[in-house]
Amino acid sequence: MKSCLIVDDSKVIRMVAKKILQEMRFETEEAEDGKGALELCQAHLPTAVLLDWNMPVMSGIEFLRALRAMPGGDKPVVVFCTTENDIEHIQEAIEAGANEYIMKPFDSEILQAKFAQVGLIDE
Amino acid sequence: MKPDDFDYVSRLLRERSGLVLTRDKAYLLESRLMPLARKRGLKGLDDLMMALKKRDAALETLVVEAMTTNESFFFRDNKPFDQFKSIVLPNLIKARAARKSFRIWSAACSSGQEPYSLAMLLREESARLNGWKIDIVGTDISREILDKARSGTYSQFEVQRGMPMALLVKYFKKKDENWVIDPAIKSMVQYKELNLLGDLRGLGQFDVVFCRNVLIYFDQPTKSKVLNAISQIMADDAVLYLGGAETVLGVSDKFKPVPGQRGIYALARGDGASSLGAPPG
Ligand SMILES: C[S@@+](CC[C@H](N)C(=O)[O-])C[C@H]1O[C@@H](n2cnc3c(N)ncnc32)[C@H](O)[C@@H]1O
Numbered sequence: 058m059k060s061c062l063i064v065d066d067s068k069v070i071r072m073v074a075k076k077i078l079q080e081m082r083f084e085t086e087e088a089e090d091g092k093g094a095l096e097l098c099q100a101h102l103p104t105a106v107l108l109d110w111n112m113p114v115m116s117g118i119e120f121l122r123a124l125r126a127m128p129g130g131d132k133p134v135v136v137f138c139t140t141e142n143d144i145e146h147i148q149e150a151i152e153a154g155a156n157e158y159i160m161k162p163f164d165s166e167i168l169q170a171k172f173a174q175v176g177l178i179d180e
Numbered sequence: 181m182k183p184d185d186f187d188y189v190s191r192l193l194r195e196r197s198g199l200v201l202t203r204d205k206a207y208l209l210e211s212r213l214m215p216l217a218r219k220r221g222l223k224g225l226d227d228l229m230m231a232l233k234k235r236d237a238a239l240e241t242l243v244v245e246a247m248t249t250n251e252s253f254f255f256r257d258n259k260p261f262d263q264f265k266s267i268v269l270p271n272l273i274k275a276r277a278a279r280k281s282f283r284i285w286s287a288a289c290s291s292g293q294e295p296y297s298l299a300m301l302l303r304e305e306s307a308r309l310n311g312w313k314i315d316i317v318g319t320d321i322s323r324e325i326l327d328k329a330r331s332g333t334y335s336q337f338e339v340q341r342g343m344p345m346a347l348l349v350k351y352f353k354k355k356d357e358n359w360v361i362d363p364a365i366k367s368m369v370q371y372k373e374l375n376l377l378g379d380l381r382g383l384g385q386f387d388v389v390f391c392r393n394v395l396i397y398f399d400q401p402t403k404s405k406v407l408n409a410i411s412q413i414m415a416d417d418a419v420l421y422l423g424g425a426e427t428v429l430g431v432s433d434k435f436k437p438v439p440g441q442r443g444i445y446a447l448a449r450g451d452g453a454s455s456l457g458a459p460p461g
Contacts, residue, residue, distance in 0.1 A: 160340060
């Protein structure tokens with residue numbers, strides 16, 4: 058089964074994302090900041106990561122850079138999901154190795170379209 | 181709405197745009213016409229019907245526009261665009277090598293996502309298309325939606341549906357809450373107001389036709405009439421793309437499916453092997 062790690066400091070967002078992802082038949086795990094996410098990734102790598110940008114302790118972009126530097130850390134498909142919606146942030150995310158980018162607010166349609174685009178699900 | 185009035189509007193729609201509206205869609209008609217009535221300073225649907233029955237052409241156009249479904253998104257369904265890039269484009273580059281030009285038509289282009297997706301795709305492949313002249317023509321019956329297409333301005337929601345982020349940062353600029361397409365991409369597409377039920381011949385001949393998610397609104401005779409007319413302005417080896425819920429089978433004998441390529445059709449009069457849709461073999 059494919060797995061997706063949901064990283065967001067908002068419990069509400071994690072719940073919404075979890076519901077959508079489970080409907081898409083992903084096994085989900087959750088972390089409330091980059092540090093927690095990194096620890097989970099050190100234990101085992103998920104297929105995908107849905108990643109917020111601004112979080113306490115460790116931000117999404119810091120997590121992404123650390124993940125990509127890990128052995129095997131190039132494998133997980135990382136999709137940002139953030140309120141940051143300017144070109145500079147998207148550019149920075151691409152450079153850090155993000156596969157796709159969702160600008161909040163999002164819904165299941167956008168999430169599914171993005172996951173289909175990066176080949177995580179069939180259409 | 182009175183049954184007579186419903187019949188009147190549904191006949192008007194069928195004649196003017198091909199749209200088939202069954203009785204169970206009466207609620208849709210009411211909900212789309214109410215705002216129109218208000219915009220015109222009319223009290224309600226009865227007043228609107230009275231004005232309409234005086235055969236006010238401008239009002240008829242507005243009614244047709246109000247009833248069209250304009251939903252569209254960038255790289256809709258992905259696969260047709262992948263297929264265009266990996267099969268049709270290489271075939272075009274070979275088959276049109278002598279004149280170095282080809283023409284693409286997005287029939288029923290709505291707010292422009294389809295022709296702009298093709299324009300971006302071709303821009304990404306520009307290394308292979310040096311010195312080529314490529315026409316992309318987008319047509320639609322709705323003037324209002326064409327204005328939006330020409331503006332090249334999309335909401336955050338619209339640019340997220342289907343557009344890879346790499347293309348978003350490359351070809352769009354943010355303006356307030358919206359995203360505006362690069363003038364260089366915009367200039368690759370020419371827009372024209374056109375009713376698919378009318379005379380298509382003024383458009384010239386095409387090598388690739390996208391006619392997606394519009395035939396579904398028509399009845400069978402209208403579908404076949406439109407498909408036959410489209411076939412007449414296609415080059416012998418040209419290809420036609422239909423939407424996911426559309427087919428030529430049982431509708432028009434002018435086309436045949438390209439084997440193994442869902443949603444893509446070649447002309448029956450052409451020879452299958454040399455169709456632009458045939459996998460290079
Ligand atoms: C659902 S959109 C399809 C947009 C795009 N091709 C796609 O697949 O995403 C349908 C469009 O068909 C247009 N349309 C409806 N009847 C038409 C007609 N008779 N001639 C030309 N366009 C028509 C509508 O105005 C609308 O913009």
